[in-house]
Amino acid sequence: MLVTVTMNPSVDRTVALEELALGETNRVKDVRTDASGKGINVSLALRQLGFPSIAAGFLAGREGRFVEAEVREFGITPHFTWLKKGSTRVNIKVYEVGHNRTTEINEPGPVVEPQDEAAIWRDLAQVIPQAEYVICSGSLPPGVKPDFYSRLIDKCRELGVKVCLDASGPALLEGIKAKPFLIKPNEDEVEQLLGWKPEGKEEIRAAAASLTKLGMEMVIMSLGADGAVFYREGEEVLWGRAAADPVRSTSGCGDALLAGVVSSLLTRRTWDETVRWSIATATATAEIFGTGFPTVEHIKQVLPRVVVESL
Amino acid sequence: MLVTVTMNPSVDRTVALEELALGETNRVKDVRTDASGKGINVSLALRQLGFPSIAAGFLAGREGRFVEAEVREFGITPHFTWLKKGSTRVNIKVYEVGHNRTTEINEPGPVVEPQDEAAIWRDLAQVIPQAEYVICSGSLPPGVKPDFYSRLIDKCRELGVKVCLDASGPALLEGIKAKPFLIKPNEDEVEQLLGWKPEGKEEIRAAAASLTKLGMEMVIMSLGADGAVFYREGEEVLWGRAAADPVRSTSGCGDALLAGVVSSLLTRRTWDETVRWSIATATATAEIFGTGFPTVEHIKQVLPRVVVESL
DSSP: OEEEEESSOEEEEEEEESOOOTTSEEEOSEEEEEEEOHHHHHHHHHHHTTOOEEEEEEEOHHHHHHHHHHHHHTTOEEEEEEOSSSOOEEEEEEEETTTTEEEEEEOOOOOOOHHHHHHHHHHHHHHGGGOSEEEEESOOOTTSOTTHHHHHHHHHHHTTOEEEEEOOHHHHHHHGGGOOSEEOOBHHHHHHHHSSOOOHHHHHHHHHHHHHTTSOSEEEEEOGGGOEEEEETTSOOEEEEOOOSSOOOOTTHHHHHHHHHHHHHHTTOOHHHHHHHHHHHHHHHHTSSSSOOOOHHHHHHHGGGOEEEEO | OEEEEESSOEEEEEEEESOOOTTSEEEOSEEEEEEEOHHHHHHHHHHHTTOOOEEEEEEOHHHHHHHHHHHHHTTOEEEEEEOSSSOOEEEEEEEETTTTEEEEEEOOOOOOOHHHHHHHHHHHHHHGGGOSEEEEESOOOTTSOTTHHHHHHHHHHHTTOEEEEEOOHHHHHHHGGGOOSEEOOBHHHHHHHHSSOOOHHHHHHHHHHHHHTTSOSEEEEEOGGGOEEEEETTSOOEEEEOOOSSOOOOTTHHHHHHHHHHHHHHTTOOHHHHHHHHHHHHHHHHTSSSSOOOOHHHHHHHGGGOEEEEO
16 A cells, blocks of 8 residues: 655635736636645646555544545545644635736645644554555644654654655754665755765766665656656666647646655566656646646557667 | 625635746645625624625535534525536635735636526525625626626516625626615726716716716715725715725725615614714724724724715
């Protein structure tokens, strides 16, 4: 079983309009509402790939009830911990058709109280022992200390469960101290980890070498439109990329990349196949408008476009 | 009993941030969610003034359930008609603290089908006969023909019920054909009705004279920060205004003005007192952040600042 942990889920409300006039009243042309949050996105992408999962984390209030209903409707098993107060945050995405530009307006999310944190440890203890992988994705909500992921990784290790961590800032810096099985930093997060930003092939090679010394078994450095660099102990360092045709929305691409990797681990793909499959999954996601995830058929169409080179 | 009719209610989600950077990810400082729509605002303002009302109109989906719960919690009797499909719209208000500027992003609202319209006529028929005044405020949703208010005004007249109409565009132009008891156009709506925009005291006097020839018993021309001009058959034309100290949000001021007038009609205030009370109610509303409505105590504090002159 796979368990995703989303500590600060969101309801994404995407509104489309021709152009946003500041200080004016603007009329929306189109609107869609999605249950989201990075761990939930990984569960959604995994579901498309044919892998069921349990979605854990915090939910609250009426927005939380919407997220739970959506997750369940998509065939994912909800196992959320409910906050006593507040409501799950709403993240607004304003897409200006005329400028092909998206402005994001993100709320901080409800505050987690000490009794809520005690409750999530109890809830996680019910599902972690059955897990092959626990995927911790996204930010920590207000009130949760940055060492939360670190403590969770320690508990999982005791149970022989591998953790994939996709976080930023203090949650990432504290989290890697417990040496999770896998991290998937993007360029900004690589800079947070190393203190410098790799540019060009030589520096990317050097950054990958430095990251692997931090103690993770797998490191995937995601580079946006330039694909991703894949490191695994005992394997060649590979750089995979593919051109999206065309790019419609980069929302959820990193989460799809991670789902591609986890599904490859479970199906025992070769290292080269793992890179190809993960890159194709992320690229197909970029070809979908909004935070949607591709079908296996769509991913297979992208596969021939994937270019892999050793770094 | 008073009945307010809101054909296209909304959930207002107001987010506050320092400055909105287009094309970027922006972090929200503060957020509030209010049940809204102009008729519902009139009900909320009336409640503050001590007058219960029945709130009618269309609601839909999970956003609609939020509006109904809020209305009930505030001591207003919900008597809404539920649309078969869709969800009540969310209107986003982005307040930039650094610029003291609000950008509104308004959704069109769910589409009304013919069977929904048949249902609302049945529901309205249950409450209109008990009403002293029916207050129709705000836009008509997609799918409802512009003569809806006109037909409602005709039905109310048959039952001896007076209608106050606060609408814009075709809904207003069609609505006044049935000669409601009262209309409350703002400057833009005056331009829609007369074909020209009054500027300066002389033109406002001329506009008031023209509007009264359209056949309404009362006409209130609202002029924003310049107050409002009050016309009633057999009474002097009066211009009332007051300085807000300071202006915090003009949201809901027009709805508060209308609530002030209706409450004055019910309590048989003199004409001069009606003008003073209504202007004070609207001005106190401008002194409240967000779409909130003032207490009687707050209104009484504003009353001495109201200036009334005959036009």
